[in-house]
Amino acid sequence: MTLRTDLIVRPYQEVVDDVLVAMTGGVVNEELLFDVREASYPLAQPARDVRGLTGVVDDQPYYFQAGIDWRFDRAQNAVVFLERGKKPDRTSPVFYVDYFLAEGAESPLTDLNVGSVTRTIAEAMSRELALLYRQVNLAYQSGFIDLAAGTALDFVVAILDVQRKRGDFAQGMVTFFRTVSSRGNITVPQGTRLITADGVIFETTSERTLQRGQVRIDIPVRAAEAFKGPAGKVEASTITSLIVPVEGIERVTNFxxxxxxxxxxxxxxxxxxxxxxxxxLSLCTVDALLDAAREAGAANAEVVDPMTPAETPEKWTDPGTVVMVVEVDPLRFDGVRALVNARRAAGVAVRLVARYVFIHPRLRVALRRNLTQAGRDQVRLDMIAAMTGFVAGLGSGMPVPLTRPAPERGILEVIAELPDVRSAELADLLVWRTVVERDDQIGQRLPAPELIVGADGTPVSPDHPELATQVMIDARFWPVIEVEPADIQLLEP
Incomplete structure (x- = not known):
């Protein structure tokens, strides 16, 4: 169905011709039907001259040009379309003719020359009529979301409680952390106010729910009305307090x-x-699920529809199950999963698959001094935190440097920067990649040793991890470090 963008289409030239013809007693908008088999189109009454023809060409209103598109045949009292001129569309074959009567016109107004009283009055009236038609069209368009613009569009979308985002208020994401003792779901209302140490206030722009077992959730925020402009631009880790505490939330921060x-x-x-x-608003439509994933921070999201591709039924997902493939920061994956599950319908399972490359190193680390068992455990935890933070800062699609001569400092250098560490080396390195293609292995991890490369950019044998300098990451994939304290061997001096 084609959307009609104008209620009334009456250009100025068409209006002024109609008014002039009507004022002189002529015939206005006589309707004729175009037929490619016909050469001429007789008029209903004897005509002295034809003023103009209007119709539709290429789905647009068109004013046919005399001598180029058509001519008036007085002998036949008919309009004739010229061979090389434009003609009405076959889908909109109706066209309209304005003409002056050969006899019987009773109007005393006959002077149509430029500057005459008749012509001046007609043009003035036509200008106001054409303007009125434009205003009617604008009022008509202002009621439809696809046609309204500017302030009119703001009023149309307001019925959905949607407001236009303005660029003069700083925006960002704040992470809410659950208290250790809390249980169950925790809802953070829209409009929850947060504050920095310097007194800059922010408000959450949407309601989010921290699901049972979920440790953290990211919520979009916007500077409050009093902090419009540069006052609302703050650095990372500065939004750290809730003005009114939310039960079950231990702390907040902006990364x-x-x-x-x-x-x-x-x-x-x-x-x-x-x-x-x-x-x-209609739960578990494909668009609702995709919107939820993007709202929670996924850069890209796509749904493997249960019934597609139609030609390969063996690749369909099980009834009642939808597979969604997302590209998202690992730290925000839980938030994406929570919001997608909140938008799905009851009885429909959404299986979330993230584009991840999992990196599992085993390390031999030489210490600078002897430590107690508690101290050794803490060093292992510090190493895991340092590696996780380093890899998380790289982003998607970026190679993970392991050690020099990689382009940047690598994981081993990051570990060596810890106070109690003298040096670190790889004892083993395993890499897996999530399967995101449409097959029976989607969502599974498959070994990907070919992603481990040496200084010359060629793959390194798994038997020689000491030669590895980088782990290559495919576009739209995120690297994830998976390491346990048992994977770290500590060597005391």
Whole structure:
């Protein structure tokens, strides 16, 4: 179904011709039907001259040009379309003719020359009529989300409680952490206020729920009204307090600095967001699930539809099960899963598959001094935290440096920077990649030793991990460090 973008289409030239013809007693908008088999189209009454023809060409209103598209044949009292001129569309064959009568016109107004009283009055009236038609069209368009623009669009989407995002308020993400003793779901309402040590206030822009067993969740925030402009731009780890405590939340922090959103949200982006909000009201539609994943921080998300591809039924997912493949920071995966599960319908299982490359190193680490058992355990935990933080900061699609001569300092150098560590070396290295293609292995881990490369960029044999300098990461995949304290061998001096 084609959306009609205009209620009334009456260009100025068409209106002024109709008014002039009507004022002189002529015939206005006589309707004729175009037929490719016909050469001429007789008029209903004898005509002295034809003023103009209008119709539709290429799905657009068109004013046919005399002598180029058509001519008037007085002998036949008919309009004739010229061979090389434009003609009405076959899908909209109706066209309209304005003409002056050969006799019987009773109007005393006959002077249509430029500057005449008749012509001046007609053109003045036509200008106001054409403007009125434009205003009617604008009012008509302002009621539809695909046609409204500017302030009119703001009013249309307001029914969904959607407001245009402005670029002069800083925005960011704040992570809420659950207390150790809390159980069950914890809902953080929209509008929850947070504050920095310097007194800058932020408000959450959507309601989120920390699910049972979920340790943390990311929630988008926006600077409060009083902190418009640069005042709302703060550095990472500065939004650390709740003005009104939320039961079950131990602490909050922003891992990234807040940023300005640039220009105000465009009409196209606002339409897309409003439509997504409307679709999200119907749980477990594909669009609702995708919108939930993106809202929670997934950079890319796609759904493996249960019934596609149609030609290969063996690749369909089980009834009642949907597979969603996402590209998301590992630290935000739990938040994506929680919001997707909140949007799904009862009885439908959503299997979330993330594009991850899992890196499992085993290390031999030489210590600078002898430590107690508690001290050794703490050093192992510090190493795991340092490796996890280092890899998390690389982002998706970026190689993970293991050691020099990699382009940057690697995991081994990061470990060696810890106070009690003298040096570190790889004893073993295992790498897996999540299967995201549409087959019966989707979501499983498969070994990917070919991603381990040496200084020359060629794959390294698993038997010689000491030669490895980098782990290559495919585009749209995130690296994830998987290491346990037992994987770290400590060598005392």
């Amino acid at each position: 990234d600095p807040t940023q300005f959103g640039g220009p105000d949200e465009s009409d196209a982006d606002l339409r897309a967001r409003a439509k997504a909000k409307l679709r999200a």
